[in-house]
Amino acid sequence: MWINIARYILRNRIAILIALFIVTVFMGIMSRQIEMSYQYAPLLPEDDPTYLEYEEFLNIYGNEGNMVIIGIKNEDFFELSDFNNWQELSKSLLDINGVTSVFSVGQSYDLKKNSKEKRFEIAPIFPEKVKYQTELDSLKEVFYSLPFYKELLYNENTDAFLMAITLDDELLHSKKRVKLIEDIQEAGQQFVENSRHDIHYSGLPFIRVVTAEMIKRELNMFIFLALGITALIIFLFFRSFKVVMFSMLVVGIAVIWALGIQGIFGYKITILTGMIPPLIIVIGIPNSVFLLNKYHQEYRKHKNKIKALQRVIRKIGNATFLTNLTTASGFATFIFTSSKILVEFGVIAAINIMVVFVLSILLIPIIFSFLDGPKERHLNHLDNQLVGKAVNGLVRISLNHRTKVYWVAGIMLLMGIFGISKIKTTGFMLDDIPHDDPLYVDLKFFEENFNGLMPLELMIDTKKANGAISGSNLKRMDKLQEELKAFDAISHPLSMVEVVKFARQAFYNGKERHYKVPSNQERNFILSYVNKSDTEATANNGLVTTFIDSTKQRARLSFRMKDIGTTEMAVLDKKIRETINSVFPSDKYYTSLTGASVVFFKGTDYLVRNLFTSLLLAIVLIASFMAWMFSSKRMVLVSLIPNIFPLIMTAALMGFFHIPIKPSTILVFSIAFGISVDDTIHYLAKYRQELSETNWSIRAAVVLALKETGVSMIYTSIILFFGFGIFSVSQFGGTVALGILVAVTLLIALFSNLILLPALLLTLEKAITNQSFKEPLLHIYDEDEDIELEELRIEKKHELKSE
Numbered sequence: 001m002w003i004n005i006a007r008y009i010l011r012n013r014i015a016i017l018i019a020l021f022i023v024t025v026f027m028g029i030m031s032r033q034i035e036m037s038y039q040y041a042p043l044l045p046e047d048d049p050t051y052l053e054y055e056e057f058l059n060i061y062g063n064e065g066n067m068v069i070i071g072i073k074n075e076d077f078f079e080l081s082d083f084n085n086w087q088e089l090s091k092s093l094l095d096i097n098g099v100t101s102v103f104s105v106g107q108s109y110d111l112k113k114n115s116k117e118k119r120f121e122i123a124p125i126f127p128e129k130v131k132y133q134t135e136l137d138s139l140k141e142v143f144y145s146l147p148f149y150k151e152l153l154y155n156e157n158t159d160a161f162l163m164a165i166t167l168d169d170e171l172l173h174s175k176k177r178v179k180l181i182e183d184i185q186e187a188g189q190q191f192v193e194n195s196r197h198d199i200h201y202s203g204l205p206f207i208r209v210v211t212a213e214m215i216k217r218e219l220n221m222f223i224f225l226a227l228g229i230t231a232l233i234i235f236l237f238f239r240s241f242k243v244v245m246f247s248m249l250v251v252g253i254a255v256i257w258a259l260g261i262q263g264i265f266g267y268k269i270t271i272l273t274g275m276i277p278p279l280i281i282v283i284g285i286p287n288s289v290f291l292l293n294k295y296h297q298e299y300r301k302h303k304n305k306i307k308a309l310q311r312v313i314r315k316i317g318n319a320t321f322l323t324n325l326t327t328a329s330g331f332a333t334f335i336f337t338s339s340k341i342l343v344e345f346g347v348i349a350a351i352n353i354m355v356v357f358v359l360s361i362l363l364i365p366i367i368f369s370f371l372d373g374p375k376e377r378h379l380n381h382l383d384n385q386l387v388g389k390a391v392n393g394l395v396r397i398s399l400n401h402r403t404k405v406y407w408v409a410g411i412m413l414l415m416g417i418f419g420i421s422k423i424k425t426t427g428f429m430l431d432d433i434p435h436d437d438p439l440y441v442d443l444k445f446f447e448e449n450f451n452g453l454m455p456l457e458l459m460i461d462t463k464k465a466n467g468a469i470s471g472s473n474l475k476r477m478d479k480l481q482e483e484l485k486a487f488d489a490i491s492h493p494l495s496m497v498e499v500v501k502f503a504r505q506a507f508y509n510g511k512e513r514h515y516k517v518p519s520n521q522e523r524n525f526i527l528s529y530v531n532k533s534d535t536e537a538t539a540n541n542g543l544v545t546t547f548i549d550s551t552k553q554r555a556r557l558s559f560r561m562k563d564i565g566t567t568e569m570a571v572l573d574k575k576i577r578e579t580i581n582s583v584f585p586s587d588k589y590y591t592s593l594t595g596a597s598v599v600f601f602k603g604t605d606y607l608v609r610n611l612f613t614s615l616l617l618a619i620v621l622i623a624s625f626m627a628w629m630f631s632s633k634r635m636v637l638v639s640l641i642p643n644i645f646p647l648i649m650t651a652a653l654m655g656f657f658h659i660p661i662k663p664s665t666i667l668v669f670s671i672a673f674g675i676s677v678d679d680t681i682h683y684l685a686k687y688r689q690e691l692s693e694t695n696w697s698i699r700a701a702v703v704l705a706l707k708e709t710g711v712s713m714i715y716t717s718i719i720l721f722f723g724f725g726i727f728s729v730s731q732f733g734g735t736v737a738l739g740i741l742v743a744v745t746l747l748i749a750l751f752s753n754l755i756l757l758p759a760l761l762l763t764l765e766k767a768i769t770n771q772s773f774k775e776p777l778l779h780i781y782d783e784d785e786d787i788e789l790e791e792l793r794i795e796k797k798h799e800l801k802s803e
Helices: 002-011 013-031 049-061 080-094 133-144 177-195 204-238 241-265 273-302 305-337 340-370 376-383 385-400 402-420 438-450 471-484 496-507 520-532 534-539 566-583 596-630 633-656 663-693 698-729 733-767 797-802
Strands: 067-073 099-103 109-114 119-124 160-167 199-202 454-461 554-561 590-594
Touching: 002 013, 002 305, 002 340, 013 241, 013 340, 049 454, 049 554, 049 590, 049 596, 067 177, 067 204, 067 438, 080 099, 080 133, 080 160, 080 177, 109 496, 160 438, 177 199, 177 204, 199 204, 199 438, 204 241, 204 273, 204 376, 204 438, 204 698, 241 273, 241 340, 273 305, 273 340, 273 376, 273 663, 273 698, 305 340, 305 596, 305 663, 385 402, 385 698, 385 733, 402 633, 402 733, 454 596, 471 496, 471 520, 471 554, 471 566, 496 520, 496 554, 566 590, 566 596, 590 596, 596 633, 596 663, 633 663, 633 733, 663 698, 663 733, 698 733
Parallel strands: none
Antiparallel strands: 067 160, 067 199, 099 160, 109 119, 454 554, 454 590
16 A cells, blocks of 8 residues: 555655645635634533533523622722722723723612612712712721621721622623733723732633733744754754755644644634644654654665655555554544543644644655755764664663563552552642732732632522522521631622621611611511612612522522632532532422532543543553554553553652642643554564564564664654653643653653563563564565656656666
8 A cells, every 4th residue: 555655645746745735825724713712611511410500500690700800908998099099990990891890899889778769779888089088987987887898899807909890791702802801901000000009800701811812922932942942853863954944844834734724623722722733843743753764764775765765655654654643542532521622622633643644744755856865964863873872772771681671660660659649639720820920829819818709609499489588598598608608718608698688787777787687577678678679779780680580589699719629629519518408408499509610620520530531542542553553462462561651650750749630731641642652653563574574583673673763763752852841831830741741751651662662572572473463464565675666757757767
């Protein structure tokens, strides 16, 4: 088959180049359709009960994640100039297109009882601008007498105050969201200059937009870093600008195709898909290294350029295809996680790894068929004494020190098992953000002063119309709120209970001691006042309708919580549900605990479990490919050992260095395994070729295969090590961990494949190198079996004869 492929490629060079040019232009056009993702992609599948509960909540009460929060700590907040500056900030924010409302101390209101009309009237506590300090002092006393706002808008113990900015949903889901957040920050900066007090920003829309912009900046940075690092390393290896330039051309076109394919699929750029272009560069370059290294080896033998290129396609094409297939398989297993963000990452990565193989096998032979053959100085890397000595040293270790190899491997394995036992599993919503980043610092400000901002929502279905406002259920809700206050990670609640307490206080002329749940007799009077005030309240962002549905059957208790991590959240989630069930028995009430914090916790837990499954699937899938390639089950089992060993060592390092298992780090294993197997395939493919040429001498075949493939394996592993190492400069901790851990895993895999695998082949000898391995499904080509050069008919026949 590969003879025919080589013939086709070299006979149709111009047509293939024209086709590739047209497709590349098309992909470039399609890449312009890609948009940034400014939302957290759901980690849960759409049929998951937690996801369905969250969707039900959104359908009833609307979006919970459309607020940007601004916070300040100022012990002189109620000094006239400081307060008026805060009011000016509120006013300037309201003038921004996309801001629908602003709510803070300055926009707080009081309820006034209108006995004549038997309703409550909503009256602002503060005017837009206070003129006198005495007036402000008086209004401050009124504000502090209303417990409804305590820990909601201020924390009197820390002198912290916040402002909630509600954003327009439609604009928030458009491209204008970045400008909207920038305008809010600009207004905040103006306040800082006027007041000389720092302010803090947070809220889900703010976090999402800021992180998306960080991803956008890193995408471009990583592409240039990947190109620069790989170009430098290739030049140091090959000492040829042509090799560097055309290798970069191949991966550059592959990047355009990757972005174009993502545009065709309609996938947005996320923290994972943003890594694909540099990944394509790093993973694609080894294709060029193997192809060009083989080209130089062949050209040195007979100085025939076309003969060397067709042998490259014929001999390296098969192994390179399988190595790319196994790497793609490692990424493709993410498709089975049912998580949207990982499915998209797996689909695009898997497709484009095969694309970069196609581009490599087409462009490298075609381009170099037009160029002059390599000069002797370009072939000197084949005699690199340093690399040669390293390979010879590895050969000696495999031949003469196998017992020591096994002892060292055994000791490392025991240490690995101990290290794995120390691994912890956790995940935070802002875990990947540096702890000195303003985004993280500001979130901690709100956690310290207001117990966090992550939404935690409780829905209670009383199963009866008007059940949510019955006296007994209001008391149950109040009891539940009091019991939940015992958990430090949860904020002060907002609910119908608080509204009714507020109304009772107003009913008794604003006296603070009356901020309590009304008795049954009081409830009827107070709710009659509330119902008559409902229209006006709705106009002011919903005094009642925010917390109960239209039938008054279901009630909402809204909390905010700290980002405590999935480990602590698992414990807290269980305790909260137990508390809920003790107050609202499941046989009489239907309750659901939801919100972004719960969805994230459940999604992370689901993702980690499924990623372990995808790793096992990757091992099975790749083992199947290798079984098909080598037609020997025993050989497959032996070849898996040097590739699973690095995974154990990496997991051990995670345990020793306290790197937790989370979605960003669990990715390491599937990716690294899919790539590290490449070296095994190249080595075993050459080993099998050498068996036939050495009259089935296992010892000779092991040595010859190691000497020929060892150089390319070292080259590609160094490229991959530094290529993945570029992710260590990321602003996201997960990306840093992914890059470093994959780089380390591949480095361990290199030595494992160069030392442990040959040692195993020599020790087990004929037990694994059986007849099925000697007579494989895939054909092994003889060195002298070539395409007839006259049949190629490349451009002009006399050009071939001159070769």
